[in-house]
Amino acid sequence: MAALAGLPEMGPARLRVLLASLGAAAAWKAVSSGRLPPEVSEVIGPRVESVSTTWVEAAHRRPPGVVMDDLIEAGVVVAGRGAALYPPALTDDPEPPEVLFSIGRPVVQNHGPAVAIVGTRRCTRYGTEVAVELGRGLAEAGVVVVSGLASGIDAASHSGVLAVDGGSPPVAVVATGLDVVYPARNRSLWHRVAEAGQILSEAPLGVGPARWRFPARNRIIAALADVLVVVESHLEGGSMYTVAAALERDRPVMVVPGSIRSPASEGTNRLLADGAAPVCGLADVLCALDLVGSGSVDPDKDMTRRPSGCDPADLDVLEALGWEPTTLDGLATRTRLAPVQLGSAVGRLQRAGLVAEEHGFLQRCAGQEVP
Amino acid sequence: MLASINSATLLGVSGHPVRVEVHVANGLPAFGVVGLPDTSCREARDRVRAALVSSGLSWPSRRITVNLAPTGVPKAGAVLDLAMAVGLLVACGELEPETVDGLAFLGELGLDGSIRPVAGALPLVDAVEVDAVVVAPENRLEASLVEARQVHAISDLRGLVRALRGDDEWPATPTRDEVDEPTEGPDLSDVRGQPIPRFALEVAATGGHHLLMIGPPGAGKSMLARRLPGLLPRLDGADALQVARIRSAAGQDLPPGGLVRRPPWRAPHHGASAAALVGGGSGTMRPGEMSLAHGGVLFLDELGEFSPKVLDTLRQPLEEGTVRVSRVAGSAEYPARVLMVAAMNPCPCGGSGAPGGCRCPESVRARYVRRVSGPLLDRFDLRVDVQRPDPGELLDGNPGEASASVAERVESARKRARERGVRVNADLSPSDLEDAAVLEPAAVRLLEAALHAGRLSARGLHRVRAVALTISDLMDGDGRLGPDLVDTALSLRIDPFSPVGPSVR
Structure with a gap:
């Protein structure tokens, strides 16, 4: 079955029809001999002949034994639909993956409540902090956090989970083969997730990032979780696919509100307007999971608390900065401070961890470190 | 039948003195230019011939060789036209050799005998090895910027010959007065x-x-x-x-x-x-x-x-x-x-x-x-x-x-840089900075932190220090750099190219 999934031009739909009509062993025989059953040809459509030729060639080049050896060497576990290692949450899915590859510990077979945290790759400091907070809080509460190991919100939520000692393990569903780290920037995070939790993929080994695989991956994330939390999303972000998939599967969608001026919150605020439940803190998510009152949950942190340990004059600068990204120039206009006064105040605030700079934009931090 | 005339050619933005040697001898009529002329310089043959004939001067039907010395230096452009024409007139006996003593000639010739301006008159005049130069009127202003040279500006070859023979006076050179450039830039x-x-x-x-x-x-x-x-x-x-x-x-x-x-x-x-x-x-x-x-x-x-x-x-x-x-x-x-x-x-x-x-x-x-x-x-x-x-x-x-x-403010702050022996603070070397820009202990700690965080390279460290020193100069400081100045210098040095999104390990 793993060998079938590894053929070029093999997608979930074709694989499903093949397996449904023939079963794994017979399907491999049909594919490698080029004699496809009619219902499969129908799914492939007009290009059936060229696809079939490709399959025959590929099947001869890499017989199932070779594919299996590679998988074992990479430490990848293969689970077909219905197998013991197949996630129960996916068995009754409308579009279940026929086969799932995974590395790490078998988290998805047996776990308590799960929450998916997703969002844009082009996030703001605010989004990162919220994703880290939620990831950390949920892991502390024993909730499994599922995300996609993309940069931005995904990476932040994973690193929030990883920051908890002895919390629930992280789960990632990726769109590439398990030996292809994408984006490469997240390499170390990828390995840490694989070590502490589990990484799943529908794609066989060696598959690089292909556009269509990301929405397909998102449906698995939505299906694995009991609640979907969107932290930040642009209007046409990939997170919107996850939301659609979650709604199809009757999973509640919760959304972190953002500034109406922040493009990174346009999509999420739109979801709120459409009736999604707002996330104003960890408690809201836990409440949606019926976990409040279990005693293992910290109350929400007080966001209005004035940060301690810095100059009162610097606090005025911090107030003027507000919670939206602002340039040094914008801040100078607001505070009317001379460049040297302002520059040194911003420097002190940065060292105090209250302000972060990105491409010249200053952003206020909630006063805690992003791991 | 030999003449040697002073002129110059342009190399980069500086001039190089050239002696134009003209030799007129018996033989088949010909006109050759040697001594690394480029195309426009070689074409001087035709311009010089036409200019002399149009000016009513005689053209010798003899073998003419023009050598541009030193021969190793490439000569570009038409700046040597005038010197060739004058050399020819001297070599044929139209002008006495004494009349061109102590003069250099810089100009392009038109076919009608007019003298045209050349690019780079200022460095050219600077380069010639004599005290007086003859240029086109359009070049007078530039030429007169070289104060050691007397400048004669003349518009055509006929007038030049008359002035050299002493028949006419040289046209008077108006005294150059410093005119302020009128247009100021936007404010x-x-x-x-x-x-x-x-x-x-x-x-x-x-x-x-x-x-x-x-x-x-x-x-x-x-x-x-x-x-x-x-x-x-x-x-x-x-x-x-x-x-x-x-x-x-x-x-x-x-x-x-x-x-x-x-x-x-x-x-x-x-x-x-x-x-x-x-x-x-x-x-x-x-x-x-x-x-x-x-x-x-x-x-x-x-x-x-x-x-x-x-x-x-x-x-x-x-x-x-x-x-x-x-x-x-x-x-x-x-x-x-x-x-x-x-x-x-x-x-x-x-x-x-x-x-x-x-x-x-x-x-x-x-x-x-x-x-x-x-x-x-x-x-x-x-x-x-x-x-x-x-x-x-x-x-x-x-x-x-x-x-x-x-x-x-800029001007008064720049004075401090000059006191340090440089034009501006950006020219200070790292060792100069050690002396001129003294870091307070708190500022040292701050820079060390920035280095460790990967926010600064070793080179960037010096530049931040130089910028902090400039800010100190602008604020009338004494060159001691506290954390406030270093922070300000750092805040004026954003990294626009760090990857999008906060980096998550």
């Missing part, structure tokens, strides 16, 4: 709000720190940059002459007073080739935009659109203040000490660049910013974000501070 008071970019301009003008402005289209980056020359001190005598020399060599007009007192402003288009920017070209080598901006401001708008190869050719001249162009035909050196100001958008979509606010996929953005190489980016001591000014500032009607008052 900083037009800029509303934007306190940080304004401050960055002031620091750049004071310390000679290269400045990179990043911001969306319409934020006023070009408007700000255009006002930088007005903040720089006027050029002093030597610099003014040097700038005039470069402009003269490039064949550009000089201001009415001759000397260039206002710091130049050059803004090459982003399609410019490497040769257009740093100078060179095949055949006649010409100074590039960098040299034309010598002593002033080189503005590179849309830095991300320049070809990366072209941008990287700027690095060596920026470091050394001179451009060395080597070609098969020879090499030339041009002065190129510029204050570089560049502007670019944060990403190709033209958004504000705010986190989460850009519509470009990260790969597109990464490709855009990679066009500016790290080493070039490192040359910019000041990097500021420029956003559209606050609407309130635009509408409140109060003009910003005027260029003149900022320029005053």
Whole structure:
């Protein structure tokens, strides 16, 4: 079955029809001999002949034994639909993956409540902090956090989970083969997730990032979780696919509100307007999971608390900065401070961890470190 | 039947003395030019013949050889026409050899015998080895900038022969008086709000720190940059002459007073080739935009659109203040000490660049910013974000501070750099900085932290120190750098190219 999934031009739909009509062993025989059953040809459509030729060639080049050896060497576990290692949450899915590859510990077979945290790759400091907070809080509460190991919100939520000692393990569903780290920037995070939790993929080994695989991956994330939390999303972000998939599967969608001026919150605020439940803190998510009152949950942190340990004059600068990204120039206009006064105040605030700079934009931090 | 006439040819932005030797002998009528003439110089044969005949002078039907000594130096252009014609007249006995003693001739000839101006009259006149020169009237102003030379300006060959024979007086040379350049550049008071970019301009003008402005289209980056020359001190005598020399060599007009007192402003288009920017070209080598901006401001708008190869050719001249162009035909050196100001958008979509606010996929953005190489980016001591000014500032009607008052502060702060033995603080070497910019212990700790966080390179550390020193000079400080100055210098040095999103390990 793993060998079938590894053929070029093999997608979930074709694989499903093949397996449904023939079963794994017979399907491999049909594919490698080029004699496809009619219902499969129908799914492939007009290009059936060229696809079939490709399959025959590929099947001869890499017989199932070779594919299996590679998988074992990479430490990848293969689970077909219905197998013991197949996630129960996916068995009754409308579009279940026929086969799932995974590395790490078998988290998805047996776990308590799960929450998916997703969002844009082009996030703001605010989004990162919220994703880290939620990831950390949920892991502390024993909730499994599922995300996609993309940069931005995904990476932040994973690193929030990883920051908890002895919390629930992280789960990632990726769109590439398990030996292809994408984006490469997240390499170390990828390995840490694989070590502490589990990484799943529908794609066989060696598959690089292909556009269509990301929405397909998102449906698995939505299906694995009991609640979907969107932290930040642009209007046409990939997170919107996850939301659609979650709604199809009757999973509640919760959304972190953002500034109406922040493009990174346009999509999420739109979801709120459409009736999604707002996330104003960890408690809201836990409440949606019926976990409040279990005693293992910290109350929400007080966001209005004035940060301690810095100059009162610097606090005025911090107030003027507000919670939206602002340039040094914008801040100078607001505070009317001379460049040297302002520059040194911003420097002190940065060292105090209250302000972060990105491409010249200053952003206020909630006063805690992003791991 | 031999004559030897003084003239000069242009090499880069400096002149090189040439002796034009004319030999007229019996034999088949011919006219040959030897001594490394280029095409336009060789074509002088036809111009000289026509000019002599049109002026009513006789043309010898004999064998004429013109040698341009020293023969190893390539000669370019038509500047030697006049000297060849005069040499011929002397060699044929039309003029007495004594009449041309102590004179040099620089000019192109028209077929009607008129004397035309040449590019680079200033360095050419400077190069000749005699005390008096004859040039076209259009070149008089440039030629008279060389104070040691007497300049005769004359418009045609016939008049020149009469003056040399003593039949006529030389036309009188009007005395040159220094005329102030009339047009002043745009004023900083037009800029509303934007306190940080304004401050960055002031620091750049004071310390000679290269400045990179990043911001969306319409934020006023070009408007700000255009006002930088007005903040720089006027050029002093030597610099003014040097700038005039470069402009003269490039064949550009000089201001009415001759000397260039206002710091130049050059803004090459982003399609410019490497040769257009740093100078060179095949055949006649010409100074590039960098040299034309010598002593002033080189503005590179849309830095991300320049070809990366072209941008990287700027690095060596920026470091050394001179451009060395080597070609098969020879090499030339041009002065190129510029204050570089560049502007670019944060990403190709033209958004504000705010986190989460850009519509470009990260790969597109990464490709855009990679066009500016790290080493070039490192040359910019000041990097500021420029956003559209606050609407309130635009509408409140109060003009910003005027260029003149900022320029005053710049000038007085620059005095301190001169006391340290350099022109501007950007020229201070790391060892000079040890003495001039004393770091307080708190500032040392702060810089160490920035180094460890990977925010600064070792080179960046010195630059931050130099910028902090400039800010201290502007504030009338004593050169001791506290954490406030270092923080401010760091805040004027953003990293526009770090990957999108906070880095998560």
